[in-house]
Amino acid sequence: xxxxxxxxxxxxxxxxxxxxxxxxxxxxxxxxxxxxxxxxxxxxxxxxxxxxxxxxxxxxxxxxxxxxxxxxxxxxxxxxxxxxxxxxxxxxxxxxxxxxxxxxxxxxxxxxxxxxxxxxxxxxxxxxxxxxxxxxxxxxxxxxxxxxxxxxxxxxxxxxxxxxxxxxxxxxxxxxxxxxxxxxxxxxxxxxxxxxxxxxxxxxxxxxxx
Numbered sequence: 001x002x003x004x005x006x007x008x009x010x011x012x013x014x015x016x017x018x019x020x021x022x023x024x025x026x027x028x029x030x031x032x033x034x035x036x037x038x039x040x041x042x043x044x045x046x047x048x049x050x051x052x053x054x055x056x057x058x059x060x061x062x063x064x065x066x067x068x069x070x071x072x073x074x075x076x077x078x079x080x081x082x083x084x085x086x087x088x089x090x091x092x093x094x095x096x097x098x099x100x101x102x103x104x105x106x107x108x109x110x111x112x113x114x115x116x117x118x119x120x121x122x123x124x125x126x127x128x129x130x131x132x133x134x135x136x137x138x139x140x141x142x143x144x145x146x147x148x149x150x151x152x153x154x155x156x157x158x159x160x161x162x163x164x165x166x167x168x169x170x171x172x173x174x175x176x177x178x179x180x181x182x183x184x185x186x187x188x189x190x191x192x193x194x195x196x197x198x199x200x201x202x203x204x205x206x207x208x209x210x
Contacts, residue, residue, distance in 0.1 A: 003165045007158055011094065011108055012094070017158050020158070024156075025099050028150060028153055029100075036151065039148075040147075044149060044152055047116050047145045049111050049115040053080055053083075053115065053119075056079075056119050056123075057077075059126075061073060070182065070185070072126055074182055078178040079119075079122045079174045079178075082177070083115060083118045087109065087111050087115070090108065091107075091111065096156075098156065099153045107155055107156060107159050108159050109159055110149055110159040110162065112154075113142060113149065114163040115167075116167075117163065117167025117170075118167050118170050120139075121138075121174075122174065124138050142163075146161075
């Protein structure tokens with residue numbers, strides 16, 4: 001939270017972080033990356049937020065059906081709602097233009113970076129990270145997405161940093177909120193069952209006293 005607020009303050013008041021953004025952007029635009037540039041463009045295209053969200057929804061629905069539990073879909077939908085609300089709220093609230101090649105718009109924080117961070121985090125919680133290879137892949141994806149955005153001059157460096165920080169905060173909030181929602185659902189279900197038992201008709205031949 002402190003890191004995200006610090007970046008917000010730097011962007012709003014054009015502090016040293018903004019000067020670093022310009023320096024990194026100047027270094028990137030002054031160089032040609034023939035191979036890595038194409039790879040970065042591909043990564044950015046694949047990490048398109050609507051596509052990532054759609055894939056995440058499909059995954060949690062499949063896992064919900066396989067496990068016969070609402071936990072995966074509750075976790076996934078909660079993450080998507082928090083993600084959309086936070087990213088869009090900050091983007092339109094801050095209304096920071098992107099680099100020259102990206103054009104004016106709502107660059108802060110990076111939606112690609114935040115979405116990839118949240119999606120990989122939710123995936124880690126659902127499938128586990130016991131295997132070292134799985135951990136490395138899920139950690140590398142958000143890093144590659146963020147660096148690719150800077151390399152392709154689609155985002156300032158601080159946009160990506162904000163995306164990583166915001167994604168981390170959302171991954172802390174999502175399980176807690178999803179667990180609370182699951183608890184509320186169970187309580188409502190138990191109350192409905194109890195109410196049904198109390199109001200049930202007595203079996204034939206049995207008298208009701210009183």
